[in-house]
Amino acid sequence: MRVLLLTHAFNSLSQRLFVELRQRGFELSVEFDINDETSIEAVALFRPDLIVAPFLKRAIPESIWANHVCLVVHPGIRGDRGPSALDWAILNGESSWGVTLLQANAEMDAGDIWASVEFPLRAASKASIYRHEVTEAAVSVVLDALECWRHGSVVPEPLDYSHPAVRGRLRPLLRQSDRRIDWQRDDTATVLRKIRSGDGVPGVLDRLCGRDCFLYDAHPAAGLSGAPGELLARSGPAVARATVDGSVWIGHLRERQGSHPFKLPAVQVLRQESAGLPEIAGYPEIEYRERSGVGYLRFAFYNGAMSSVQCERLLEAYRQACRGSARVIVLLGGPDFWSNGLHLNVIEAAASAADCSWENINAINDLAREIITSNRQITISALQGNAGAGGVFLARAADLVWARDGVILNPHYKDMGNLYGSEYWTYLLPGRVGEARAQRITQGRLPMGSLEARELGLVDACFGGSNEGFVAEVEREAERLAADPGLQRRLREKAQHRAEDERRKPLAAYRQAELERMQRNFYGFDPSYHVARYNFVYKVPKSRTPITIARHRDKRKLPE
Ligand code: COA
Numbered sequence: 001m002r003v004l005l006l007t008h009a010f011n012s013l014s015q016r017l018f019v020e021l022r023q024r025g026f027e028l029s030v031e032f033d034i035n036d037e038t039s040i041e042a043v044a045l046f047r048p049d050l051i052v053a054p055f056l057k058r059a060i061p062e063s064i065w066a067n068h069v070c071l072v073v074h075p076g077i078r079g080d081r082g083p084s085a086l087d088w089a090i091l092n093g094e095s096s097w098g099v100t101l102l103q104a105n106a107e108m109d110a111g112d113i114w115a116s117v118e119f120p121l122r123a124a125s126k127a128s129i130y131r132h133e134v135t136e137a138a139v140s141v142v143l144d145a146l147e148c149w150r151h152g153s154v155v156p157e158p159l160d161y162s163h164p165a166v167r168g169r170l171r172p173l174l175r176q177s178d179r180r181i182d183w184q185r186d187d188t189a190t191v192l193r194k195i196r197s198g199d200g201v202p203g204v205l206d207r208l209c210g211r212d213c214f215l216y217d218a219h220p221a222a223g224l225s226g227a228p229g230e231l232l233a234r235s236g237p238a239v240a241r242a243t244v245d246g247s248v249w250i251g252h253l254r255e256r257q258g259s260h261p262f263k264l265p266a267v268q269v270l271r272q273e274s275a276g277l278p279e280i281a282g283y284p285e286i287e288y289r290e291r292s293g294v295g296y297l298r299f300a301f302y303n304g305a306m307s308s309v310q311c312e313r314l315l316e317a318y319r320q321a322c323r324g325s326a327r328v329i330v331l332l333g334g335p336d337f338w339s340n341g342l343h344l345n346v347i348e349a350a351a352s353a354a355d356c357s358w359e360n361i362n363a364i365n366d367l368a369r370e371i372i373t374s375n376r377q378i379t380i381s382a383l384q385g386n387a388g389a390g391g392v393f394l395a396r397a398a399d400l401v402w403a404r405d406g407v408i409l410n411p412h413y414k415d416m417g418n419l420y421g422s423e424y425w426t427y428l429l430p431g432r433v434g435e436a437r438a439q440r441i442t443q444g445r446l447p448m449g450s451l452e453a454r455e456l457g458l459v460d461a462c463f464g465g466s467n468e469g470f471v472a473e474v475e476r477e478a479e480r481l482a483a484d485p486g487l488q489r490r491l492r493e494k495a496q497h498r499a500e501d502e503r504r505k506p507l508a509a510y511r512q513a514e515l516e517r518m519q520r521n522f523y524g525f526d527p528s529y530h531v532a533r534y535n536f537v538y539k540v541p542k543s544r545t546p547i548t549i550a551r552h553r554d555k556r557k558l559p560e
Contacts, residue, residue, distance in 0.1 A: 001150065004048035005030045006039060006070070007055045009542070010447075010549060012386060013073070013135050014054045015408050018549070019449035020139055026146070030549040032542055036061040042545075043068065046552035050149060052142055053104070057083075060104045070104035071114060071145060073138045075130065078116045079161060080168025081109035086126050086134070087174040090197040097121045097129075099137035100168075101145055103156055109170075112156035114148075115141040123192070125199035125217075128336050131385070132467065136406065174198075176205045181215075183229035188246040192218050195250070200303075203254055203263075208241075209273040216263060217251030217302045221282055234274045235283035236313070237265030237302070249283045252302050260349040262537050265307075268349070285310075286317050293482030294475070295326030295377075304337025304391055307346040308356075311363035315370055322374050327491075328482040330474060331371070331381045331398055335467050338383040338407075339391030341423075344416075348537040353530060354522040361422050361518055364390055365511055368423045371397040372507065375495040378481060382474045383407050383450075383459075384467045389416065393423040396432060396458065399494060402477070403450040403462045404470040411458060412445045415546075417532030420517035427501075427510040433457045445548050 003026045007014045010030060021028050031042035033056055043051070043064055051070040053060065060070050076085035077098040089097040098118035105111040117137040122129060148154045160166060179194040181204060186194070195218035198204050203214025209231075217238070226232045226242035233240045238251040253269040255261050260269075267274045287298045299314050306314070321329055333339060342360045350356030371379055371394075381395035383403040388410035395401050403409075411429075413421035421442075429438040433456050441448070441456065450462035464470030481487065521529045534540070547554050 001050070001146075002027045002029075002046060002048045003146070004028075004042065004046050004051045004552075006033050006042070006051050006053045006060065006064075007031075008033050008057045009055065010546075011055050012131050012408060013138055015410075015447040016135050016139060016406065016449075017052065017054050017142060019408060019447055019452070020143065021146070023449060023451065024143075029551040030545055031552070032545045033058060033060075034541075034543065034545075038544075040064060042550070042552055050146070054138065054142075059108050062106065065104040069149075071142065072102050072104050072109070072111070073142065074100045074102060074109050075134045075138075076100060076109075077118060077168045078113060079159060079166035081170040082172060084171060084174035086129060087179075087197045088171050089121060090126055090129070091174065091179055091193055093193060094121050097133070099134055099141060101138075101141040102159075110159050112158050114145045114154065114156050117141055123196070125196045127200040131336055136465070139406075176202075179204050181206055183241075183243065186243060188220055188243045188248055191243050191248050192220065195248070205256065208253070209270055211258075211269075212256035213269065214254040214256065215250050216253070217249075217266075219249045219251070219284055221247040221249045224282070231270075231273065231277060233280045233282070234267050234277040235280055236285040237267055237310075238283035238285075239266045239270060239274050239277065240282070251283060251285075262345050262348065263303075264345055264349055268346070286313055288317055288321055290324060290326050291475075292479045293325070293327050294478040295321045295324060295329045296332055296475075297321055297329060298332040298334065299339075300334030301337070301339070304334070304340035304385070304387065305343040305345065306339055306341065306360075306364060306391075307343035308359045308363040310343070311360070311367050315363075315367045318367065318370055322370075322377060326482070327377055327487055328478050329374075329377045329379050330478050331379065331395070332471070332474075333381070333383060333385060333387075333395075335384050337385040337391070338381065338387040339394055340386075340388040341390030341394070344533050345537050348533060353533070357522045357529075358519070361390075361515070364394060365422055365424065365515075368394050368397040369507060369511070372424060372428075373498065375491065375498060378487065378490060378494070380474070380478060380481075382471070382478075383409075384470055386410075389413050389419075390421060390423045390425075392458070393421070393425040393428055396428040397424065400461075401459045402474060403453065403459045404467065405450055405462050405465050407450045407462070409448045409450070409453050409458070411448060411453075412442050414442070414445055415532070416536070417521070417528035417530070418526075419521050419529050419532075420514065422511065422514040422518050424507060424510050424514070426514055427505075427507065429458075431501075445546070 053072045100116040101114045103111040119133045199216045221240040224247040230242045238249040347356045379398035380400045381398040386408045392411040413419040453459035
């Protein structure tokens with residue numbers, strides 16, 4: 001059965017559906033909904049049995065929906081319509097929300113309903129809800145719908161606002177004026193709701209130190225208060241700003257104008273203004289705790305991006321953890337991402353992007369080397385959230401990699417302007433999956449689910465559908481490992497294995513060879529990496545769908 005994913009972008013939800021459907025043997029292709037002509041052409045080329053639209057920003061052309069069943073994933077409850085579904089739900093403080101699968105017709109979001117699922121709405125950013133609850137719900141309704149379609153047992157329901165189960169309604173685009181913060185009146189809970197409703201996109205427009213900035217990455221700042229609107233302290237990338245009844249950490253800002261109009265750490269945007277603020281702990285970026293012989297190092301870097309400064313802080317925290325009494329160290333990453341490698345935005349803003357890239361890759365490499373060579377502990381990378389590019393190989397630096405079911409990995413660098421990559425991947429990847437698979441993984445440039453990653457040996461175990469369930473099981477297994485009488489033997493074997501590998505080819509040699517290639521990426525004649533990074537950071541819309549996923553455009557793979 002041929003399924004076309006028609007989508008504005010190959011975002012996390014589209015990637016997850018791609019992985020789930022491919023795993024179930026559907027014949028799949030993807031087209032970016034760039035304009036009517038390309039979408040119509042894609043349908044003509046691929047001749048799908050069914051079209052699934054996980055993430056659209058425009059209506060599907062009539063010539064497509066009138067001739068094919070098109071299922072649209074709407075991130076809202078039954079009856080909810082409009083382009084700001086999740087934004088309104090968070091802003092209005094809904095206690096539960098949902099995902100509805102509807103069949104496209106002439107009216108946007110008003111087609112027949114195939115299925116709908118509800119979930120409790122967590123106090124979290126829009127992007128986090130989208131990556132977890134919305135994604136899980138969307139996968140379940142789409143898989144159910146495809147199964148029903150296969151068996152011819154679908155009974156879609158027309159949208160009927162008189163039905164008691166239809167709680168939603170048509171809502172307009174949420175505007176900046178709807179979520180503007182009034183620092184003289186809004187309490188902490190309101191400020192958090194407003195910022196979270198627009199995080200990751202578009203952010204809440206505010207005036208900060210005389211500049212127009214969009215705010216992101218907000219957390220309650222315990223124990224701090226001051227005159228409403230005043231900046232009180234700094235912590236890691238964040239500044240604390242007073243509300244009427246407390247204060248919030250704001251981790252990231254995007255200047256509306258200026259030379260770097262993209263998301264950056266708040267202390268970088270407000271370099272001068274934040275310089276005099278007291279530096280305190282509190283912004284929840286790097287945290288360490290120990291229990292029952294296990295150390296848990298949590299690093300929740302916004303969007304999974306790791307700048308040199310963040311890598312250095314994490315390396316310091318990791319070294320400190322290694323000096324402690326824990327015999328098992330769990331690298332927990334953050335709830336939304338484990339790591340996405342180099343901090344491309346910070347690099348883009350640097351005076352020399354090449355120098356900043358070089359420093360950043362060396363800082364990640366230092367961290368990777370420390371993990372690879374730590375022989376007093378068994379190390380576990382536990383992925384609650386997705387990982388991409390160097391972030392995947394950094395995870396593989398640990399002895400064990402455990403991933404939450406549903407996590408998506410992008411274990412390749414080439415999409416970033418043919419970046420060669422480092423993080424000792426040339427040592428770590430073939431060592432785990434063999435040369436042939438390593439080639440396939442890095443050249444294929446496809447997202448990979450946790451199941452496939454486990455089958456290939458990139459991941460050692462996957463379990464637990466929710467973050468809470470996953471972390472609870474990680475804790476159980478890690479503590480069991482720490483209490484295992486065989487741990488000492490295991491540590492001796494690990495040290496032996498590392499020493500043998502080192503004799504065969506020193507880690508420094510892998511690093512040097514990788515960095516020679518990276519040096520060409522950063523400083524060489526071919527500007528591809530710099531162009532790709534610019535396009536990524538400035539979110540330049542894609543003009544075509546990559547051939548790796550648009551199978552119908554790959555002349556060697558046209559369907560019969
Ligand atoms: N540096 C800075 N920001 C990053 C980032 C990075 N390495 N990786 C992701 N982000 C940001 C995105 O810009 C986006 O920002 P937004 O909040 O403004 O929307 C957000 O994180 C989510 O990323 P997005 O691309 O929308 O997520 P996705 O799930 O669709 O795709 C990846 C995941 C990993 C495939 C994709 O983010 C990616 O290619 N990242 C770059 C990885 C890379 O090349 N790193 C450098 C080499 S080590």
